[in-house]
Amino acid sequence: MAYVPLADQDKDMELHHPHSWVTKYVWSQDHKVIAIQYGGTAIAVGLVALVLSMLMRMQLGYPESFDLIDPNAYYQAVTMHGMIMVVYLLTALFLGGFGNYLIPLMVGARDMVFPFLNMLSYWVYLLSVLILMASFFVGGGPTGAGWTLYPPQTAMEGTPGHDMGIVLMLVSLVVFIVAFTMGGLNYVTTVLQYRCRGLTMMRLPLSVWGIFVATVLGLFAFPALLVAGIMMTFDTLLGTSFFMPAVIEAGTALDYDGGSPLLFQHLFWFFGHPEVYIVALPAFGLVSDVISTHARKNIFGYRMMVWAIIAIGGLSFIVWAHHMYVSGMHPYFGFFFATTTLIIAVPTALKVYNWVLTLWEGDIRLNAPMYFAIGFIFTFVHGGLTGLFLGNVVIDLPLSDTYFVVAHFHMVMGVSPVLVLFAAIYHWFPKMSGRMFHEGLAKAHFWCTFLGAYLIYLPMHYLGFLGVPRRYYSLGTTDFIPASAQDLNQVITLAALFVGAAQILFFINIFWSLRNGKKADPNPWGSASLEWQTPDTPPVHGNWGDELPTVYRWAYDYSVPGAHQDFIPMNTPESTEPTAGEDHFDPDHDTSKADL
Amino acid sequence: MSLFKAVTAKPWERKGVIGGLRPEGTFNASPEKVALVVFLVVASVIFSLFSVSYVIRMELPDWTPLAEPTQLWFNTGLLVISSVLFQWARNISKTDSRKNLLTSFIGGGVFALLFIAGQLMTWSSLQASGYYVASNPANSFFYLLTGLHAAHLLGGLWVWSKSSIRLLSGGETKEVRQSIELCTLYWHFLLVIWLLVFAMLSNT
Numbered sequence: 001m002a003y004v005p006l007a008d009q010d011k012d013m014e015l016h017h018p019h020s021w022v023t024k025y026v027w028s029q030d031h032k033v034i035a036i037q038y039g040g041t042a043i044a045v046g047l048v049a050l051v052l053s054m055l056m057r058m059q060l061g062y063p064e065s066f067d068l069i070d071p072n073a074y075y076q077a078v079t080m081h082g083m084i085m086v087v088y089l090l091t092a093l094f095l096g097g098f099g100n101y102l103i104p105l106m107v108g109a110r111d112m113v114f115p116f117l118n119m120l121s122y123w124v125y126l127l128s129v130l131i132l133m134a135s136f137f138v139g140g141g142p143t144g145a146g147w148t149l150y151p152p153q154t155a156m157e158g159t160p161g162h163d164m165g166i167v168l169m170l171v172s173l174v175v176f177i178v179a180f181t182m183g184g185l186n187y188v189t190t191v192l193q194y195r196c197r198g199l200t201m202m203r204l205p206l207s208v209w210g211i212f213v214a215t216v217l218g219l220f221a222f223p224a225l226l227v228a229g230i231m232m233t234f235d236t237l238l239g240t241s242f243f244m245p246a247v248i249e250a251g252t253a254l255d256y257d258g259g260s261p262l263l264f265q266h267l268f269w270f271f272g273h274p275e276v277y278i279v280a281l282p283a284f285g286l287v288s289d290v291i292s293t294h295a296r297k298n299i300f301g302y303r304m305m306v307w308a309i310i311a312i313g314g315l316s317f318i319v320w321a322h323h324m325y326v327s328g329m330h331p332y333f334g335f336f337f338a339t340t341t342l343i344i345a346v347p348t349a350l351k352v353y354n355w356v357l358t359l360w361e362g363d364i365r366l367n368a369p370m371y372f373a374i375g376f377i378f379t380f381v382h383g384g385l386t387g388l389f390l391g392n393v394v395i396d397l398p399l400s401d402t403y404f405v406v407a408h409f410h411m412v413m414g415v416s417p418v419l420v421l422f423a424a425i426y427h428w429f430p431k432m433s434g435r436m437f438h439e440g441l442a443k444a445h446f447w448c449t450f451l452g453a454y455l456i457y458l459p460m461h462y463l464g465f466l467g468v469p470r471r472y473y474s475l476g477t478t479d480f481i482p483a484s485a486q487d488l489n490q491v492i493t494l495a496a497l498f499v500g501a502a503q504i505l506f507f508i509n510i511f512w513s514l515r516n517g518k519k520a521d522p523n524p525w526g527s528a529s530l531e532w533q534t535p536d537t538p539p540v541h542g543n544w545g546d547e548l549p550t551v552y553r554w555a556y557d558y559s560v561p562g563a564h565q566d567f568i569p570m571n572t573p574e575s576t577e578p579t580a581g582e583d584h585f586d587p588d589h590d591t592s593k594a595d596l
Numbered sequence: 597m598s599l600f601k602a603v604t605a606k607p608w609e610r611k612g613v614i615g616g617l618r619p620e621g622t623f624n625a626s627p628e629k630v631a632l633v634v635f636l637v638v639a640s641v642i643f644s645l646f647s648v649s650y651v652i653r654m655e656l657p658d659w660t661p662l663a664e665p666t667q668l669w670f671n672t673g674l675l676v677i678s679s680v681l682f683q684w685a686r687n688i689s690k691t692d693s694r695k696n697l698l699t700s701f702i703g704g705g706v707f708a709l710l711f712i713a714g715q716l717m718t719w720s721s722l723q724a725s726g727y728y729v730a731s732n733p734a735n736s737f738f739y740l741l742t743g744l745h746a747a748h749l750l751g752g753l754w755v756w757s758k759s760s761i762r763l764l765s766g767g768e769t770k771e772v773r774q775s776i777e778l779c780t781l782y783w784h785f786l787l788v789i790w791l792l793v794f795a796m797l798s799n800t
Contacts, residue, residue: 113627185634192623194627197619198612200615203614220638223641227645230744238736240733241658242733242736257658258659259653267645298608552613553611553612554608574611
């Protein structure tokens with residue numbers, strides 16, 4: 001079958017051109033509308049998870065002060081907070097939201113390859129969210145087994161939500177994976193097959209690279225969760241013993257026999273570790289573009305950045321057992337996983353150096369998105385450094401069940417991606433809405449979030465070193481924990497409530513700006529990449545008017561010597577490249593030479 | 597070498613249009629085919645993870661091997677015929693001919709349906725002899741893997757039914773050519789998966 005040229009997309013476009021409000025905004029097949037549906041749903045469900053974390057913090061800071069939070073409710077909050085944040089917020093917002101919005105615009109396509117499948121992906125995702133939310137309303141409530149859902153405790157009487165809650169969680173995950181697979185096939189195929197004329201893979205903005213590789217990781221990693229989820233559903237509903245061992249509950253032996261809980265842990269983390277990078281790689285990509293644009297400088301080491309994304313993606317599949325050091329394993333097995341885990345620090349550190357070197361001698365514009373992007377470098381370095389501690393078996397063993405781990409993963413895959421999300425939302429908001437946001441409010445939002453996040457998580461490292469155990473509903477009185485730990489817990493709780501409340505600034509800013517913001521310039525940041533060169537702002541259905549763009553250069557032509565602007569859009573032909581007077585011309589940077 | 601060339605390109609040096617007058621995909625294939633191949637990789641990952649789980653679980657002491665009913669050989673034959681018919685339809689559709697196209701394409705789907713019916717009969721005979729899904733992990737895996745394989749086949753039959761309806765209502769060969777090609781690829785894939793699953797289930 002020959003390749004179907006892009007010209008045919010116009011015909012397809014006619015087929016699903018919206019004719020009513022419902023087909024335009026509800027059953028829409030336009031990737032931009034679907035992106036906003038995905039993003040809105042993810043943020044809404046993320047707010048539920050945020051409220052749950054506030055409840056947890058209130059309990060930890062002021063134990064026995066709130067009747068609402070009993071041990072069961074606490075564990076349910078822990079579980080749902082974790083699962084929602086990782087899967088239903090971060091994965092959905094980065095890939096379903098930004099992936100959908102940016103891929104067709106950045107590769108110069110009119111839409112995704114399969115717009116109907118794309119629409120279906122969103123509605124199936126919404127279904128998975130609704131199933132998950134339903135577990136709050138069934139008898140026994142949502143599962144409280146922890147987001148890792150380890151058997152056998154998921155199915156045991158003592159675990160809240162061991163009957164309906166866990167079933168709804170598993171079904172919701174399976175439905176989510178179906179939705180993700182539909183979206184993922186679209187993202188991968190669109191990047192591979194629908195790039196516009198002249199746009200080679202190595203000319204793609206790093207955002208597309210990050211989202212593309214993360215999607216590939218997702219397509220390979222989510223099956224592990226699917227397999228584990230299906231077998232666990234069988235164990236729970238049909239009484240099979242894939243994972244459930246022979247076990248005695250309240251004096252009576254259950255019907256299970258001989259299953260392997262460790263097998264579940266392997267499957268779960270074979271998904272769970274790549275999942276970290278499914279969230280991190282799009283963040284790496286987006287932040288690279290934000291930093292380069294606002295530093296008015298090409299990204300340092302573009303090829304290295306691409307290779308690092310691919311290397312991190314590949315390595316992420318052979319490190320999973322570092323989550324299982326405390327499960328017990330052969331020492332050589334632990335040695336292997338500690339080694340691979342530490343090796344992954346190499347490409348990751350390389351990316352950090354390149355971001356910093358991009359800033360070096362750049363013409364930095366400290367706009368709000370840049371605040372968040374630079375803030376990300378700080379939080380990511382801190383979260384990454386504690387990862388070096390935990391990657392080692394001997395250090396992980398004593399720290400694994402303490403707040404040190406909570407601090408580590410919140411810094412590296414909670415705060416850091418969320419800062420990138422804010423950077424990206426502020427950065428692309430003018431293109432998405434056609435309006436500018438309020439700069440001052442956005443900066444206030446940044447300082448509250450950034451400093452507040454440090455106030456929450458830095459003390460947690462210290463609590464971890466003291467040996468304060470995580471997952472505990474209440475510390476009670478223990479000899480090895482000084483009373484001052486409780487004071488610190490109160491400080492953390494106050495900081496968490498403050499940061500939670502500060503997010504109101506973000507919502508006020510977004511909703512206020514949608515109506516009252518200053519009309520945005522089509523390219524307010526002076527960005528070279530393709531999504532800012534659309535004929536309309538916000539882009540209309542079909543994105544590019546009559547003719548698809550042609551790309552003549554990479555996405556990072558900033559501050560090119562001799563050019564009269566400090567950026568040259570990707571679709572500017574080299575011959576019409578506006579140049580300043582000959583006296584500024586630097587022969588070493590003669591960009592037309594290479595075209596010979 | 598072109599892959600190596602691609603990833604070592606220096607995009608900051610080379611300006612101007614790269615490639616021909618029209619945009620080119622990374623692969624010289626329709627987007628549908630690319631997406632299907634990616635999906636086949638995903639499905640392979642799912643089945644391999646089940647196989648790994650099977651092997652790990654098999655080594656635990658409570659495992660009692662299940663004697664696979666001989667009917668499975670008969671079912672396998674049905675699936676092979678189904679795949680052969682699809683290949684026949686594929687070969688016909690390469691030309692614009694319609695001769696035997698309906699027989700081969702619709703026949704391929706019907707044999708797949710017969711295969712699923714055969715699997716269901718195997719299930720019910722196993723149930724009748726007391727091999728329930730929860731009585732032993734070997735049984736659990738048998739029902740799980742055969743069920744999952746059948747579910748994939750049903751997904752293929754949904755696409756097959758859409759193309760069959762188009763063919764039956766007088767559609768031209770070229771309208772369904774791509775669909776036939778992709779169905780054939782998918783059927784061969786599921787046949788290979790079935791043979792591997794069958795071999796694994798039998799070797800316990």
